[in-house]
Amino acid sequence: RRVGLIGTAATIRSGSYAAVIRDMMPDAKITARACPLFVPLVENGYVNDGNPVTRLVIAEYLEEVRAAGVDTLILGCTHYPLLKKMIGDFMGDDVTLIDAGKVTAQAAAAALADLDLLSGRTGGGTARYYVSDTPDNFTQQEQLFLGEYAGGPVERIAIESY
Template identity: 50%
Template sequence: MDNRPIGVFDSGLGGLSAVRSLRRILPGEQLIYFGDTSRVPYGGRSRETILKYARQDVRFLRSFDLKAILIACGTVSTTSLEMLREENDLPMVGVVEPTCRRAVEVTRRGRVGLIATHASVRSGVYETTIGALDKKVEVVARACPLFVPLVENGRFRPGDVVIDTVAREYLEPMRESGIDTLILGCTHYPLLSDVIRGVMGDGVELISAGEESAFELKRTLKARGLLRDCQQGEATYYVSDRVDDFEQIASWFLQEDLHHEANRIDIDRY
């Protein structure tokens, strides 16, 4: 048994969808969440800048006595995870490997779609990871840069003409390509599940990066004897920009009424 908390971070508040999964899959764990809301999104940044930001995020979280970190950011997972693992002596789980394994398991025709940020798509990590699991599986990737800012501004509900229009532009070519599985390669995207299904149809299986990484973290902690023996854990939230409206936005991702304010920190100190 290990009562130390788990750190979770993302470029913004999308990683709270992973927190939601963690609270369901590992309900007894203490969670410390950091959302880098002053610099969201990471997806259009250079690889060097993303690594710089990720190192700062990790240094902040490691100011607490953590037992593991879940990187709930697809961009960091695809560009910086291996370097962060080399630099830190605690378990780190990203969203790519577990998500790719699940996609390979469920695809029926061997055609998997990926939607993610520009940086994640450019990295080619999903294609490489899926190819190592099954060379016969083809990946059709598409960057969707407008999804993150739209979600963070509450434009994620079906019937919203803005998100519906953007989703059709991004997703109709993928639907026409014949994919049967679609990886939501950013933890903001689960809020768009209904919008995405409206374009893709019920025959396409959606794979949530946040949910699969939460299952992976549970397996990792169990294998290392690091699980916490408790019925109910708590979560503490930190952001790098204004805390105004945090409760409302966080409630969207957590899908519950939240009555905890976030704490603002100066991420440039780390």
């Protein structure tokens, strides 16, 4: 019931995660922190465990979150799971890290299964990607995020509209 939330400045400012958490657990104590430098660190490959620059930035951003005594930390940006090991090392073994993107994908799969809307096909299909930053960088970063690029158009969306 002591929840830490980290995300981009826009995500934290939106209050969307905090609102959902409060709806689910009105007595939760939420400590939210924007961590804007995490995105360029990831996009520039500073994800190796122990990277001194990344460790310094993690400590700078997360000291107040750790000091709040959170028991759960939500990684509220798709980039942040690539820093999960270093974030976990800094926060300690008593803090559970939640990869919001992974949990969202699992919930979507479960909802589709409940509605009997899964195609049942393996392989095939088409991919379409929506990004909140310039699409030019997406194809350069695909290996880091996806392991492989499945092809398909990449389109920039205005995340603020959602």
